[in-house]
Amino acid sequence: MTETELSRSDRVNIDDAVMQIYEDLTKDTNIEQSPFKTYKDVFMFAACLGYRNGSRRQLSSGKKQTIRREVFTENDFSLLKAIAISATRDVDILLHLGDILTIAEEYAHAGIQDLKVHLLGEHGHPLWNLVDLINSTYRRNK
Amino acid sequence: MKLERITIENFRQYYGRQRLAFSRDHQRNVTVIHGVNGAGKTSLFLAINWCLYGEGVSSVGELISKEAASRAQDGETVSTSVELAFLHNDERYLVSRRLTGTKQSDSSVLVNSGEDFTMMRTSQDGQAKRVNNPIGAMNAILPSNVRTYFLFDGEKIDNFAKPEAGDEVRYAIYNVLKLEVLTRGRKHLQDVAAEYRRELKSISTGELRDLIEQEEKARADKESALAQKENLVREIESVRRKTADIDHRLSEMQNASALQQQRERIERELAQRQSEMRQLVSDIRETATSGFTIVAWTAIERALTVLDEKREKGEIPSSIRQQFLQDLIDRMECICGRSFEPDGPEHRRLLELMHNTVPGSLEDDVLATNASLRALDEQRQSLRSDLDKGMRRRVELRERMKALDEELDDVSRQLEGSPQEEISKLEMQRRDFQADIDSYLLQQGSLDSRIETLTKDISQLEKQIERAKKDKNKQRLLARKAALAQRSADAIDEMYQAFADDMRRRIEAKTGEIFKQLIWKSSHFQNIRLGPDYNLQVIDRYDRPARPELSAGERQVLSLSFVTAMSRISEGKAPLVMDTPFGRLSSYHRSSITEHLPELTEQLVLFVTDEELRDQARENLEPRIGAEYRLHFNRETSCTTILKGNDNDRD
Numbered sequence: 182m183t184e185t186e187l188s189r190s191d192r193v194n195i196d197d198a199v200m201q202i203y204e205d206l207t208k209d210t211n212i213e214q215s216p217f218k219t220y221k222d223v224f225m226f227a228a229c230l231g232y233r234n235g236s237r238r239q240l241s242s243g244k245k246q247t248i249r250r251e252v253f254t255e256n257d258f259s260l261l262k263a264i265a266i267s268a269t270r271d272v273d274i275l276l277h278l279g280d281i282l283t284i285a286e287e288y289a290h291a292g293i294q295d296l297k298v299h300l301l302g303e304h305g306h307p308l309w310n311l312v313d314l315i316n317s318t319y320r321r322n323k
Numbered sequence: 324m325k326l327e328r329i330t331i332e333n334f335r336q337y338y339g340r341q342r343l344a345f346s347r348d349h350q351r352n353v354t355v356i357h358g359v360n361g362a363g364k365t366s367l368f369l370a371i372n373w374c375l376y377g378e379g380v381s382s383v384g385e386l387i388s389k390e391a392a393s394r395a396q397d398g399e400t401v402s403t404s405v406e407l408a409f410l411h412n413d414e415r416y417l418v419s420r421r422l423t424g425t426k427q428s429d430s431s432v433l434v435n436s437g438e439d440f441t442m443m444r445t446s447q448d449g450q451a452k453r454v455n456n457p458i459g460a461m462n463a464i465l466p467s468n469v470r471t472y473f474l475f476d477g478e479k480i481d482n483f484a485k486p487e488a489g490d491e492v493r494y495a496i497y498n499v500l501k502l503e504v505l506t507r508g509r510k511h512l513q514d515v516a517a518e519y520r521r522e523l524k525s526i527s528t529g530e531l532r533d534l535i536e537q538e539e540k541a542r543a544d545k546e547s548a549l550a551q552k553e554n555l556v557r558e559i560e561s562v563r564r565k566t567a568d569i570d571h572r573l574s575e576m577q578n579a580s581a582l583q584q585q586r587e588r589i590e591r592e593l594a595q596r597q598s599e600m601r602q603l604v605s606d607i608r609e610t611a612t613s614g615f616t617i618v619a620w621t622a623i624e625r626a627l628t629v630l631d632e633k634r635e636k637g638e639i640p641s642s643i644r645q646q647f648l649q650d651l652i653d654r655m656e657c658i659c660g661r662s663f664e665p666d667g668p669e670h671r672r673l674l675e676l677m678h679n680t681v682p683g684s685l686e687d688d689v690l691a692t693n694a695s696l697r698a699l700d701e702q703r704q705s706l707r708s709d710l711d712k713g714m715r716r717r718v719e720l721r722e723r724m725k726a727l728d729e730e731l732d733d734v735s736r737q738l739e740g741s742p743q744e745e746i747s748k749l750e751m752q753r754r755d756f757q758a759d760i761d762s763y764l765l766q767q768g769s770l771d772s773r774i775e776t777l778t779k780d781i782s783q784l785e786k787q788i789e790r791a792k793k794d795k796n797k798q799r800l801l802a803r804k805a806a807l808a809q810r811s812a813d814a815i816d817e818m819y820q821a822f823a824d825d826m827r828r829r830i831e832a833k834t835g836e837i838f839k840q841l842i843w844k845s846s847h848f849q850n851i852r853l854g855p856d857y858n859l860q861v862i863d864r865y866d867r868p869a870r871p872e873l874s875a876g877e878r879q880v881l882s883l884s885f886v887t888a889m890s891r892i893s894e895g896k897a898p899l900v901m902d903t904p905f906g907r908l909s910s911y912h913r914s915s916i917t918e919h920l921p922e923l924t925e926q927l928v929l930f931v932t933d934e935e936l937r938d939q940a941r942e943n944l945e946p947r948i949g950a951e952y953r954l955h956f957n958r959e960t961s962c963t964t965i966l967k968g969n970d971n972d973r974d
Contacts, residue, residue, distance in 0.1 A: 212608050222612045229619035256702075259695040260619055266692075267625035272633055275688045308608055312710060315614035319707055322620050 189279045192247035193224065194286050196240045202297045203246075206307065213306035221252045223293070225260070228285045231292025232264045233318065237284075238291040261285045324465055324897050325926050327408040327415075329374075333388035334403045335366040338962040343367075345898075345928060346949025347410075353927045353947045355936065355969070358954035363963035364930040367954070368902040372474055374405035374420045376467045377438055386422055387432055390962050395426040411464050415445040418457065465897055468498045472886050477903040483859060483882040492885070493857040499893045500826050505819045512812035519805035523798060531791040538784040545777040552770045559763045562756045569753045579738060579746045586734045593727045600720050607713040614710070616703050623696050630693050648677050826892070827853050833888035834859070834881075840919045841880050841912070851884070859885060876909045883916065887923045898926035905935040913940040921947040 195203065203223050209215035217223045231237060253261075265274045265281040268288075274280055299314045300307040326345040331337045345354045358364040372378060373386070387403045395401045404421035421439040424432040442457035454460045465473065472495055483492055497503065573583040616623075652673050656662045663669035738750035835851035838861075842848065852860040852868070859881060860868045873881070883904070890897060899920075905913045917940040921927055927947075929936075936944065955964045 212605060216608050217612050226612070226615040226618065229615040229622070232622050233618050255695065256616075256699065259692055259699065260616065260623070262692050263626035263696055264619065264622045266629050267622045270629055272629060272689060273685065275692065276685050308604070308611065311611045311614070312607065312714060315611060315617050315707075315710065318618050318620075322617070 189283065190247075191250045191278060191282065193250070193253075193282055194240060194245045194247055195220065195224065196290055197244040197246065198241060199290065199293050200246055202293050202301070205301060206296075213308040216300075216308040216311055219252070220246075221248050221257070223296070224248060224285075224289050225253075225257055227292035227296050228261065228264065228289035229292070230295050231288030231290070232268070234292065234295055236291035236295065237268075237287045239287055240290050264288060325410045326371075326898050326900075326928065327410060328406075329367075329371065329408075330404075330406040331367070331370050332404045333391040333401065334370050334386060334405055335388060336363050336390075336956070336961060336963045337366065337370075337965075338388045338390040338960070341965045343952055343965050344950060345926065347926065348949040351947055351949030352925065353921050353929065353944060354950045354952075355944070355948055356928070356930045356952045356954065357933060357936075357969060358930065358963075359932060359956070362954040362956040364932075364954060365902055366963070367965075368474070368476070368900065368930055370405045371407065371900060372470065374407045374418060375461060375465070376470060377420060377440065378467065378470075387424055387434070388962075390960060392426060392432050393430065397426055397428050399426050400424070401426055401432055416464070417443040417445070417451070418461070466498065469495075472499055472889055473897040473899060475886060475899060475901045475904070477901055477906060483885045489857040492853070492859060495885075495889060496823070496826060496830060496857070499889050502819065502823060502826075505815055505822065509812050509815040509819065512808050512815065516805050516808035516812060519801050519808060523801045523805060531788065531795055534784055534788045534791055538781060538788060541777050541780045541784060545774060545781065548770050548774050548777065552767060552774070555763050555767050555770070559760055559767075562759050562763070566753055566756045566760075569749050569756075573738065573746065573749060576743075576746060578741060578743050579749075582734050582738050586731060589727050589730050589734070593724060593731070596720055596724050596727065600717070600724070603713060603717055603720065607710065607717070610706055610709045610713060613706060616699055616706060620703060623699055627693070627696055630689060633689075648673055652677070824855075827855070827857070829892055830885070830888050833891055834884045837887050837919075837923060838881060838884035841884060841915050842877065851881070874909075875907060876912045879908055880912055880916065883920075887920070890924060898928060899924045900928040900930075902930045903932065903935065904929060905931065905940070910938065910940070914938075914943060917941075917943040 203220050205215065206217045206223050207215050207220065217226075261281055261284075262275060265284045266272060268284055274284075300310045303310050325347055327347060328342060328344045330340065330342050332340040343356070346352060356364065356367065387401055391401050391403070400423055402421055402423040404419055406417065406419040408415065408417050410416070419439075419441050421441075422434060423439075424434040427433050440457050442454040442460055443451045444454050444460075445451040461467070483495070497506075570583060570587070573579040574587075651657065652670070654662075655665065655670070657669060735750060735754065739747050739754070741747045741750070831851060831853035834853065838848075838851050848861050849864045849866065850862045852862050854860065861873060861877075861881065862868060887899070890899060905916065908916065913935070917936075921944070951967075951969045953966045953969055955966050956962075957964065
């Protein structure tokens, strides 16, 4: 067991400083305006985007919101594991759930800012900006 | 407190160990200690002070008897001690104070720091116990700040009667009568009240009323917005009804019914398409928000590569399980049934595989992760195609809805352009109604957003008001506490003043009473006054202060009267120990004092010269003397011996 694993809970942390972005992307009843259903969905997107853009940042030591582990699906976990493996290039990371979560939190903490720029910082509704973002990533992957 | 005995050892000129017992008889309560000047009266007087309080001596180094020091060898320990036995509240006390030092080669004595002060208390059952806090216990018996009024130095006897002695008299009353307790209580309460007031200041004030006003205004605004919205909804409803009326009338008019029916068909389809669009947007949203699989694709690919590399190196057998390998090794048999030798190439290969295999739990995890990541690839493809399909359909729907809108517009224009005036009029009215509905909907949207903001503001204000109310309660409580503490302090102050005034009057009366007994010219002096300024004054028969005319002796008698009065009033029952009290009195006053003083005190110890106590004074005192000593000073040894009795001839 690593030190991180001993000291952290298996809840996923979100820095209070970026909670407003999570709010903005989920609260409105108009789904074109707030496309995401849950904080978890925002977190997953932010983590993936953070990894993709190579931006990763430690959370501050201030207040945090948490998401319970049960909210994440098996598929979500597989993705977070993939991010952890490719970030560390070490398969053994699979034995350390705490480290996997910490890595995901750090990518999400940086990625949420990228998400904000793409979805809220451009003209048009966030939902269609989201679709554009997915399409453009897909095209670049090919 | 009643003194019983003093034992003195190597103290100043008292070489060796010497004892003196005080008279404790009720009738014969006077102990007289005679001594010529320089014989050691003051030393003995000081010994009592030093023993009880460690005070009254200016230089500790001079306490140890020079004779004792000179007889000691170099480096030898020399010491002095004074023991006092006394009775207090039916219990017997023994206190001793000891000072030790070391004889130096130059004949001086190096005094050890710290005096040894011990107190033993013998209760009525006869058991003697050491008192743990002797200094505190001594202060409870006779406080050190009042000792000078009872252990009385005759040289300073007229101190209280000096014109500027107000402060000293006040301190004396203050200390002896224990007014200090009250003063301390008042000071403490005043401090507490000030502390509360400070705390009160730190709590914000005046905020609550503002907040309540703001909340009231927000609530009123919200009410009015809700009412406006209700009106709008009714208005929209009514306009829609009117539109439906027009539609109905048009459908019944010969030249309009076909167009009206066409309009209804188009509107039905438009409604269908709108609902389809809503569903589509919701579907696209589902797909798009799971689109992170696509965004994370590089991570999935890289992770799969890492996993594959490990497998190629043989570190993660893709299908061979650890248990399976172990089984083969246990049986020493290949899966084809051929057995192999220990340490043979087959065995070694299997052991190597075992060795490189990752632990069971990780292996499971790796396999599961690998499988689900590969599945994600398929998911990614379908996700992408769903999104594509959805977006294409959205474009189609938009086109269709735009066309339907244009058709509606066309129908409307045809009706409006109808040569039949009624039809044209109705359609124009209908258009107006449509425009009204649009503007009402706009107003409704603006009201909704206003209501939302106000609702948020109100809940915020409610929280702030709750907090402010709590602060207010705290404030009220603090204000009450502060007022209570201040009132208590004031009450104590009043009590103190009343008590002090009462004490002052009682002492005034007692001093006057004693003074009249002691003074010779009592007929000339009318009374004693102890005013609020605590100046002792003698009032003559013309009711005027007579002090300037007082002789030195009269002033001493006044002081003595005051001290004796204090001792009577305080109920402390302390003995009166006086060092050369009559030296400066006229024979008349001596005679008067010696006649009355024994009656006024519980126990009287007098250190006197022969000159002070003779003739009438001696005669007056004679029946009250219970013990008598003479201090004999030997000029050759410079040492004093305490001798019992009053044999003048031993010199």
